[in-house]
Amino acid sequence: MGATDVSGLGQLRQPDPEEVEERKKLRRLQIMMDMVVSVLSQDEELTVEEASELVANAKRAVLAMFPDKELAYNLLYRPRLQRILNERFHLQ
Numbered sequence: 001m002g003a004t005d006v007s008g009l010g011q012l013r014q015p016d017p018e019e020v021e022e023r024k025k026l027r028r029l030q031i032m033m034d035m036v037v038s039v040l041s042q043d044e045e046l047t048v049e050e051a052s053e054l055v056a057n058a059k060r061a062v063l064a065m066f067p068d069k070e071l072a073y074n075l076l077y078r079p080r081l082q083r084i085l086n087e088r089f090h091l092q
Helices: 017-042 048-065 070-076 078-089
Strands: none
Touching: 017 048, 017 078, 048 070, 048 078, 070 078
């Protein structure tokens, strides 16, 4: 990923700085959510209160990075995190 051949003649364009920044933010988001899922799944000493706080803080961080994407968060991450909490702490 990087420069893209837009003409088919081997000429490469420089990536748009906004596109590069967006990719960086998305990568940070992926890493952060992977870490949250890992902690929720693997930290044996984590209480339900701490887990709930971790999920709430993750949501705040996501919305700080992507303020207009709450619906996407609710569709993509919320069900996954809720499922982990339900399985881990036998909630419902």
